[in-house]
Amino acid sequence: MKKEIIVAGILGVSIVIIILAVILTSSPKSEIIEVEDTLNKEISPETEIPEIEEKIDDIEKINLENEYSPKPREWLTSGPFQIDRSKYAIGEKIFLVIGGLNGNEKGQIAFMRPLNDTHYSVYMTIPFDGMKKDIFNYYVEPQISKTKEICSIEDIIGKWAVVFRGTNYPNLYFEITDNVVPGTNIEPEC
Incomplete structure (x- = not known):
């Protein structure tokens, strides 16, 4: 009889373990946490704020002007x-074309920046010699430079x-305006 009770107890415990195992495996809890995908959703305020709309309009107006x-x-x-050109924005390159120099023409092209209404300072010089090269192109980009005291x-x-210099050709004049090419460094250096 004792054997029967022990066998019945073991059998009962085994049945309870099997039932619990079936229940636990039939409804497993996932360790994956569901997160709402907000990357593709547009974030917009529930109500429009006039101050923000006004600032956005001001920024768009400035971008159009610039x-x-x-x-x-x-x-x-x-x-x-x-x-x-006769007028350039700050940050634009001045394209200089030299074509058809005579063999005896030799000198310098001096780009002169204004100091005031009557005086200039040499920004840069470009030598030329018709015997060595009668045709060439050059780019000049006036910019802020501590070494040139600009x-x-x-x-x-x-x-x-x-x-x-070294010729009788008349000077050329151009103007650099206060317009700025986007991306040009205009921070003071000196």
Whole structure:
């Protein structure tokens, strides 16, 4: 009898364990946490705030005003020398074309930046010699430079001159305006 009770107890405990195992395996709890996908949803306030809308409109207006587009080329000429425009924005390159120099023409092209209404300072010089090279192109980009003592955009803005030293060709004049090409560094350096 004792054996029967022990066998019945073991059998009963075994049945309870099997039932619990079936219940636990039939409804497993997942360790995956569901997260709502908000990356593809647009976030918008429930009510529109006039101050925010006004700021957004102001920013869009400034962006439209600062939209950059280069002026069309108009080619100013003095003998075999040409520059592509009469007005440039800060950050634009001045395209200089030299074509058809005579073999005896030798000198320097001096880009002169304005100091005031009557005086200039040499920004840079480009030598030329018709015996060595009678045709070439050059880019000049006036920019803020501590070494050239050009501390801010105020030192760049104004009417510039291109002087052809060693020749009788007349000077060319162009203006750098206060417009700025996007991405141009205009932070003062000196």
